[in-house]
Amino acid sequence: MIQNPTPSSPGTGGTLIQIEHLTKVYQLGEVDVHALRGVSVNVSKGEFVAIMGASGSGKSTFMNILGCLDKPTKGSYILEGIDVGKLSRDELAMIRNKKIGFVFQGFNLLSRTSALENVELPLFYGPTSNKVRKVKATEALERVGLGDRIHHYPNQLSGGQQQRVAIARSLVNDPSIILADEPTGNLDSRTSVEVMGIFQELNNNGITIILVTHEPDIAQFAKRHIVFRDGKIRADKVNSNPKIASEVIKDIPVIDEEEEAA
């Protein structure tokens, strides 16, 4: 049914992720829940993949395993030549620190901690010196267009800005992949497109991005679509004509406060 579904995709620069026959079984009391039932997929460097599917399709479980937050029950996951399934808890933490950047639906910033310090956080768990850390974090914030708000606290920033801080945090350690789990779920449509614009820009600069979403609109910005259902991949196809965020945004009217009040 699934015969090596990896299509050739633009920006291929060698294999980054090799996943074979991945299964994940949760035990809920007496009942075994099969979240993943044999998933095989390859992702190359520089891809922009959207993972889609209804809730319960297994996409979140897949994402957790991809992000080294969870281990598969069976099957293998090789990330840049490393067999992740064989690593210890601490080694997984190191992989997450060095190779993976997370962006979450709920932003997951530390409150009462400035944007800069939030972005610095991954570097705290590595060998970076205090000085380099500050420089790198500032650069990452500038890259997402928040160079003028580095000392703001999350509660002083809009949702879109908070998500940008989160993206800057995921970038700061030069990861191999950025994993974005419903990154636009809490944002209005214009801000969503803005955020997707940032992802596209990062992707154009060679960063591999894997995006989990259930919104087809958002998936349209990715170059490849993988659809999950019932713990299996149902479709895996190249999006030959992805939307360009910087163009789409021109067609979305700015909703400002006066208009809302009127």
Added chain:
Amino acid sequence: MKILNIILSAFRALQRNKMRSFLTMLGIIIGVAAVIAMLAIGQGAEYSVKQQIAALGTNVLMVYPGAQQQAGVRSGAGSATTLTEDDALAISRECPAVQYISPGAFAGGQVIAGNLNWSTSIQGVGSDYLEIRQWLIEYGDFFTDQDIKAAAKVCILGKTVADNLFPDASPVDQTIRIRSVPFKVAGVLTKKGQNAMGQDQDDVILAPYTTVLRRLSHWPNLRFILVSATSLKDISAAQTQISELLRMRHKIQPYDADDFTIRNQTDLAATATATTQVLTILLASIASVSLLVGGIGIMNIMLVSVTERTREIGIRMSIGARSRDILTQFLIEALVLSLLGGITGIILGVVGSNVISSIAKWPTIITAFSIILSFGFSIAIGIFFGFYPARKAAMLNPIDALRYE
């Protein structure tokens, strides 16, 4: 994660809940302050007991007749016949380690001067008595060897007696009546205050021992002999010499027990010191219970904090914090709490001891030991009670922690 950064972020985390952090620390503050204050009081008591015993003269030996002193209820009964004036003279003649010697006799009774009277004890002593007791005459003179030889009716008043019998006038050269026998007052002693047992040492009248034996107690033998060794290190030599001399003089067979008892102040000092040390330990143990309760407070708050910050822990783990990073973070937070509490407690304890000292007039002593002990205790409490919550945080599953609401 570098240790300095962890400490900084621990401070910040604690600042976010100032009131809560303060209340948690309060447990440790009170505990440490109590331990410091109790140790200070105990050690102060120990010191003042030692001081008072030293004031008695540390190289002093007391020789008592018979076993009277050990079976206290029998004292005053008629068996104390073994120490004589000749024994005292022999000791002063034949024991080279003995510097001063004073035979001792004793009588109690009502003393009358004019229309005032006072009940006190009358000590019959020798001319070296003041040297042994390191006591001085405030005004007037001490009695002479001549007075002793003649069993003269002269006496020296202790300060308390002088104040009670002669509230307005100088007692020197006045006459007082002790059990109807008239005595001339030759001098008044300086104030010596209470002894280690709380007795007023100034409530006494001194008279030549010959006079007391012959005119007051009508008792042929001495009640005690007071001896001072030539130096502190000669005490045991003096004790041996006196013991051998008396055994010889009293014709005691080699396997028979002594018919006298020699006591020195060192024994008394050791007993009194041991007593106050027990007291110190008791006080400190009670105080350290509150330190323990303070530690439980820290554990409680750290558990609450771990639960509240589950999501933060998840975020940190997702971006690469290892279990040991999380463990260190929470352990350091607990440690900062207990250390801040400990330092504040030490300051409060020192201040408190001084306040107690000046209000209650108790001597207090704060030693480096008690400060180091409390400091060490608060570190130990931070680690001990912080470890369980920190471990709980470190063992969280990153996915569950991230989803925690």
